[in-house]
Amino acid sequence: MSRKLDIIKAATELFAQKGFYATSTHQVAKLAGVSEGIIFYYFKTKEEILLEIFDESFDNFLEETQIKMDGAASGMEALRAWVQLHFESIQIRAREVLLLVRDFPATLTDDDSPHRERVLGRVTRMHQMLTEMIKTGQKDGSVGPCDPDQTALILRSLLIGAVRVVMLEKRQPFHFSDTLWAFCQHALSPNSSQA
Numbered sequence: 001m002s003r004k005l006d007i008i009k010a011a012t013e014l015f016a017q018k019g020f021y022a023t024s025t026h027q028v029a030k031l032a033g034v035s036e037g038i039i040f041y042y043f044k045t046k047e048e049i050l051l052e053i054f055d056e057s058f059d060n061f062l063e064e065t066q067i068k069m070d071g072a073a074s075g076m077e078a079l080r081a082w083v084q085l086h087f088e089s090i091q092i093r094a095r096e097v098l099l100l101v102r103d104f105p106a107t108l109t110d111d112d113s114p115h116r117e118r119v120l121g122r123v124t125r126m127h128q129m130l131t132e133m134i135k136t137g138q139k140d141g142s143v144g145p146c147d148p149d150q151t152a153l154i155l156r157s158l159l160i161g162a163v164r165v166v167m168l169e170k171r172q173p174f175h176f177s178d179t180l181w182a183f184c185q186h187a188l189s190p191n192s193s194q195a
Contacts, residue, residue: 004042006032008056011049016095020050020103047105051115054104057096058122061089065129075137076188079155080181082133086159087177090166101164127152137188144190155184 010032014023025046029036043049064085072078090097108115130152137143162180166173186192 003032003034003038007034007039007042008049008052011046012053012095012099015050015053015099015103020046020099047108047115050099050104051108051118053096054100054119055122057093057100058126060093061085062122062125062129065126069129069133072133074140074142075133075135076142076185078133078136079130079143079184079188082130083159083181083184084177086163087166087173090163090173094167097163098167101160101167127156130155134188141190143188144192146188151188158184 007028011023011028014027014031017023018027023046025036025039028046028049029039032039039049043052065082068081068085069078072081107113108119110116113119127149131148134143134146134148134151138145138148158180162176165171166176
């Protein structure tokens with residue numbers, strides 16, 4: 001494994017255990033088996049290590065979402081797979097997910113943040129994919145009438161909140177996942193009574 005990957009692995013473990021703000025680069029260097037100077041060779045700041053973890057996690061999630069979309073028989077099936085993928089991620093990447101829902105600084109998307117485009121580009125891609133699933137469902141009849149853009153925003157917000165609840169309140173993810181999906185399916189169904 002490269003030293004950069006060793007640093008990311010050590011940082012992920014320590015940030016998840018202690019919190020991003022409570023972990024020093026010295027601690028990361030010690031666990032990674034490198035000097036603190038090596039960390040700053042690869043990353044200008046501790047925040048950039050966190051961004052690297054975010055990038056990798058989000059990119060993996062986007063790739064897995066695309067695979068689920070491509071294999072879905074309907075828009076509604078793609079949406080269900082997307083919901084399930086969130087909860088599978090909690091199991092597969094528990095440390096990364098905990099770190100991102102608990103410690104990811106909202107300031108990274110501020111207008112003056114140099115990282116704004118990096119973060120929002122990935123979020124925008126997720127939103128586009130979700131909008132596409134909804135439109136596909138409307139075309140194939142599995143999703144009822146709604147504004148795809150606004151509905152995608154609502155679904156993203158719902159899942160972000162649900163993942164936070166599961167991770168921070170230690171809820172059982174799969175039971176919660178089934179209940180959440182039943183709610184979404186009812187709301188999106190062509191047979192639901194929407195005003």
